[in-house]
Amino acid sequence: MGLDELEDAVGDAYADLDEETTVELDRESRNELALLAAAFGADRDELVRRGVHALFRTTVDTGDLDFNLRREFDVTYDEYLAGMTYDEMTGRDRYPQRDDERRYQM
Template identity: 55%
Template sequence: MSLDELTGDVESAYAGLDDELSIALDTQTKNELAVLTAALGPESTDDLVRRAVHLLFQSTTDTGQLDMHLRQGYGVTYDEYLSGMTYEEMSGGTVPAEQSDGKERRYQF
């Protein structure tokens, strides 16, 4: 796997989220969601799902788990994904492939 494959997989997953995000919840998850809804008073439970994804992403990033999984699956880290270049390419070891869409990747919480 490579940086380009990771980029493609992220873009594919992102494109399909709006159509695919309807999940069945088990009893424990429903109870936890109900407690969070009552305590935090969001406009909708969708707001809590967004918050949960942000927290999981931040936690896996902060603990290094995201890099570990990306390194195992794609051979790159999150920093390499964001920059669009591997560490080897950054140090002048190889020339990076041009990004076809011209979009910059930015790390955002």
């Protein structure tokens, strides 16, 4: 897998999201959401948006997002944002691999 497959997967996931996404909450999540709503005085939709942003930021900061992207698609978040892999950025994919066994033979 690679960058093209990741872009396709993100596009597919984005298309699958409805304007209004409904999520079933378990008892613990309902209690936590109710406490957050009371503490911040915010509506549920705003709290869910904040929760998505917080989870995203945490996975980026801890490297979990890169780990999972590398495992699933063999790219990192930076490569996704740049639209090219590190090998493409550095030109390493344009040159043949060095043959170290024959490197010093005359």
